[in-house]
Amino acid sequence: MAFISVKNLRKVYKIGNEKVYALKKIDLDIERGEICCILGTSGSGKSTLLNMLAGLEKPTRGDIFINGTNVAKLSEKKLARFRQENTGFIFQSYNLISQFNALENVGMPLMFKGMPRSKRDKISAKMLKLVGLGSRMKHRPNQMSGGQQQRVGIARAFVAKPNVVFADEPTGNLDTKTTDEVMRLMVRMCRKYNITLILVTHDLEIAGYSDRIVHIIDGEITSIEKNESVYSPEDDEKKESGPDNNTENSEVSEQ
DSSP states (O other): OOSEEEEEEEEEEEETTEEEEEEEEEEEEEOTTOEEEEEOOTTSSHHHHHHHHTTSSOOSEEEEEETTEEGGGOOHHHHHHHHHHHEEEEETTOOOOTTSOHHHHHTHHHHHTTOOHHHHHHHHHHHHHHTTOTTOTTOOGGGSOHHHHHHHHHHHHHTTOOSEEEEESTTTTSOHHHHHHHHHHHHHHHHHHTOEEEEEESOHHHHTTSSEEEEEETTEEEEEEEOOOSOOHHHHHHHSSOHHHHHHHHHHHHO
């Protein structure tokens, strides 16, 4: 079985006496370490599909297996624990806690795991350095640019080395240059830790960073195509001594 396997997935909403089919019949397999893009316009059902895969919404019908566990059948308590142990999230609006600094925001998934503060601070600091924010650890969200906030969000999503990371329009609030930097960073993190990334977007250029593109229209998958990513971490390794140098330099460019 594939790392993620979706079988006969459907989602129906009742509005008055009418039924709205957000997802009609979805069958999809995703391999471990794959960067998979779900591509569609607004209202296509792509975000609903992501929410189903992430266990944020229950399907009306069907099964979703992640690493052998059928998350569609889990109780809310077991589902919360599964997400805590296996998943990370990257949001378009960053979703950082305003009262917390970068180090504290990144460390939240480790805190939920019961890790002592001294240990999680050490791991979180290492992750912030990896995403090029070694000098921003004590900064709060309102003291950082959009690109820097999204890097904090990426560090938070990857800090516990989850099996899968879900990203919903992660570059929607960023300019073109910062979008490229953020997408390269996500690809590097996935390759480094062999983490599966499921990315939802309406932008074909963003889809270009993925290994496979799933086209969805009106709640149905219309086509699935293999893709050669426009970026490989090896490209940076040829140019510089290490990938961290690139993010440190891009941090300076955002100031």
